[in-house]
Amino acid sequence: MQASEANFDGLVGPTHNYAGLSFGNVASQNNEKSVANPRAAAKQGLRKMKQLADLGFHQGVLPPQERPSMRLLRELGFSGDEATVIAKVARDAPELLAAASSASAMWTANAATVSPSADTHDGRVHFTPANLTSKLHRAIEHEATRRTLRTIFADPARFEVHEALPGTPALGDEGAANHTRFCAEYGARGVEFFVYGKSEYRRGPEPKRYPARQTFEASRAVAQRHGLAEDATVYAQQTPDVIDAGVFHNDVIAVGNRQTLFCHELAFVGRTSVYDELRGKLAKLNAQFDVIEVRDAEVSVADAVSSYLFNSQLLTRPDGRQVLVVPQECRENPRVAMYLEDVKSGSGPIDDVLVFDLRESMKNGGGPACLRLRVVLNETERAAVAPGVWIDDALFGKLDAWIEKHYRDRLAPGDLTDPKLLEESRTALDELTQILRLGSLYDFQR
Structure with missing residues (x-):
């Protein structure tokens, strides 16, 4: 059945x-305690959605999670009315208030891993919300993520939204930021x-400076619960040295789409064997495999991390042309800008480059690819998605x-102590669920 990729x-x-909560994410650490502009951040992301929808891509939106998370703070023993709780936490454990207030769920590449119905054992689209055990401020997301996904992808005949994997370091799962899919159509x-950073039970190289967040065991468990065939599944280890250079997820060093992998030459351990395995398994499905490998002499890992060249969206337009969506920072890095000019003027599989201003997200370590969850849907499945989340002129105007x-x-980190921020957020989210027609999605609405 004909299908297309939707980005949510x-x-x-x-x-x-900018609370600097993500150790190993260079941008997050470098901008710790600086002043953010939530309004500009939300509008930058929304404009990207609208422009891609205008180009003919299927574009959906996922709502933010409620923050600060009063559930987390109460589970950790703080009591009283909400203003009292926030004041106590701000005084006694400000790091917990920062974690409870993080808006990191905006990076939906970490929300879940998604397998389309063409690949799964039961012919349904499977979602596994990521447990994100490596960071407290992210580990609190998966329950709300599951609720949101089950609301938007509600038809049990078409979709299966699993629970997150057990929250243990051995099964550390960071979602689609470490997963991609190759296919002919x-x-x-x-x-x-x-792609994983380490294995709990297999000996192998590990990073020394920053922690590896994704485990092999988690990746294998997701593949098994989605019912993926062994002859159509490939595992690769991320190079420990690039993790230590700030590549905390694979999508900071590689991106794939259909028959194309765009990556840095230092992305994977044993890269030649990885490419050969991908090429061989795709050949059995009558699909070719193209690798665009960027040499370290052209673009260093440091350049890749500072510009987020690979944290881009690689998309196929309705006319079949392939476009790379990159952040503005790629224009500002001379070596990356020069490389992209060569891409645009060359005869390779990438036909065009689109540049977006996402500075508010980039300062916290998230580029275009971080902001979206890829979901391949056939026509019947797309019709079963909650209709109010698809971006068009009307929804863009309302949002x-x-x-x-x-x-x-x-919004400075010190502003998180303001109890009015919770009230403002809840008022906004209550109105948002009406705009998106999602019902009573949040705890405070129930």
Whole structure:
């Protein structure tokens, strides 16, 4: 059956701030304690969604999670009314208030791993929300993620939204940021590619400076619960040295789409064997495999991390042309800019480059690829998605006005102590669920 790829971008939440919570994410650490602009951040992401929808891509939106998370703070023993709880936490454990207030769920590449119905054992689209055990501020997301996905992809005949994997370090799962899929056509059977940083039970090289977040065991468990065939699944280890250079997820060093892998030459351990396995398994599905490998002499790992060249979206337009969506920072790095000019003027599989201003997200370590969850859907499945989440002119106008009405244009880490921020966020989210027609999605609505 004919299918296409839809991108579901996370709408930036009202508490977008720079608390420097993500050790191993260079941008997050470098911008710790600086002042954020939640309104600008949300509008930057929304404009990207709208422009891609205007180009003919299927573009959906996922709502923010409620922040600060009063559930987390109460589970950790803080009591009293909400203003009292926030004041106590701000005084006694400010790091917990920062974690509870993080808007990191905006990076929906970490929301889940998705396998399309053409690949799975039961012919349904499978979602596994990521447990994100490596960071407290992210580990609190998966329950709300599951609820949101089950609301948007509600038809049990078409979709299966699993629970997250058990929250243990041995099964550390960071979602689609470490997963991609290759295929001849979106609706055809494909090869799913899982990249991990370490294995709990297999000996091998590990990073020394920053932790590896994704385990082999988690990747294998997701593949098994989705019912993926062994002859159409490939596992690869991320190079430990690039993790130590700030490549905390594979999508900071590689991106794939259909029959193309765009990556840095230092992305994978044993890269030649990885390419050969992908090429061989795709050949059995009558699909070719193209690798665009960027040499370290052309673009260093440091350049890749600072510009987020590989944290881009590689998309196939309705006319079959392939486009690379990159952040503005790629224009500002001379070596990356020069490389992209060569891409645009060459005869390779990438036909065009689109540049977006996502500075508010980039300062926290998230580029275009971080903001979206890829979901391959055939026509019947697409018709079963909650209709209110697809971006068009009308929804864009409503969301733009909603952001303008509810979001602050300045938020410093110290502002998280303001109890009015919770009230403002809840008011905004309550209105958002009506705009998106998602019902009572949040705890405070129930």
